Amino acid sequence: MPYIIAFVIIIVAAGALLLFRQPVEVPAEPVAAEIAEVSAEEATGFPEGFTPPTEQPPAASPSTEPAALETDTVIEVETTEEVVLEVSTETTTENRTFVAEASYFTPRRTEHDLIITLELEGETIVASNITYDGGPAITPAHSGFDGAYSAEIIGQNINEIDLSRVGGASLTSVAFNEAVADIRAQL
């Protein structure tokens, strides 16, 4: 008998639970759907690029369904957090200095060593210095190169540097390019 009473109580409790259970929570609407949109009337007359739509978004496939939003893809540039847009325009890019060495042999088998120092802001070269065999430029080729190369590289993107016979110095230019390639690899 106690088993029968306990069984009846369980059945009644289960029925009550089903009857008075809270409804399943309705998922929240996407945030975008809550954002008040400018009505078509309000937007009418916006100049180039921002007129309200007069047609359905373009379909990416022959399907008759408007598919522009569905075919959007996301560039995965933010890996950890959303960017906050209300930020200062002050950038914190600091200049970085890179050093590379290069050497070359003249036809007379004389070796010359160059130490190239470049100061970069982002990818742009903003300052440079070269030591030739441990000191300032002395040979005609080095002097010619030293007087001309700055104008070719300052303010230029390091990825676009490719000197050729600057100041009449072809071997020095090649060695400089090798040093730049070395620095490019350090970025």
Next chain:
Amino acid sequence: MKHSFQALGTTWWIEIFQDLTETTQDEVKDFVLSYVSTYEQNYSRFQPDSLVSTLNRDRTVVNPTSEFVQLLEYGKRLYLRSDTHFNLLTGHILESKGYDADYTFTTSGPALGPGNPVIDLHISPDLITLTGDANLDLGGFGKGYLVDLLARQLQHTHRIEQFLINGGGDMYATHNNNQPITIHLEHPTKPGVMITNTTLYNNGFAASSPHRRVWENSTGTHTHIIADTLTADATFIKAATTADADAFATAALMMNQHQIEQLVKTERLAVAQFNAQSEQLKSTKNFSS
């Protein structure tokens, strides 16, 4: 209040979402028109007596206004911030292609390359000099810069908090009763067709496309964007300021995906790029928010 007018070769809209008295509305309209007109007189490459034209012609401006100094320093910085992709020393190239003060759209000879802002443009409070052969053109960020100036004036001088300034597509929006303001992005080659929309809330926005401002002459088809190759048919940028959005929208058209990723991280931008052939829109995650 909604006010529209023509300036800097395009249509402007000033939309204010909060209530204003008629007197204040008139004051704001008069102020905006006067402010924009003065800016155009000072900085348009198409105005022969502007500071920009003076610098291009005389190669020097003595005792420049502090506003002009700040404007040029900002433009010069853009060259470095964009890793040389944005260059304000391209006026001579546009002129040689026919995008000149008279809108001749006639090629006037072979164009030199762009100038080098780091070594050609020297800016000090007392003197601005331009060396080399390149000419200055503020078209790549000047309108956005003006939108930002106007926004600051509305906020700080006229104490207006809720507004949208739209200068031919370069926009700055605060909010509408604390709600973001939705804008529509138009297809670059199908006028009136929407690609998608996004919202602005205290930030700037700009778009750039080589399919806008296109002209043809005996030497071919030309666009106002100076680049050998472009990576998209349209770029849309949200940034802290409209000037940033304006400049980086143009620069991003010339960047590959890796470069855009670096730019987004460094400058904290939201970017969308549209390819008209595939009808595909790629955007950073924060663009649609």
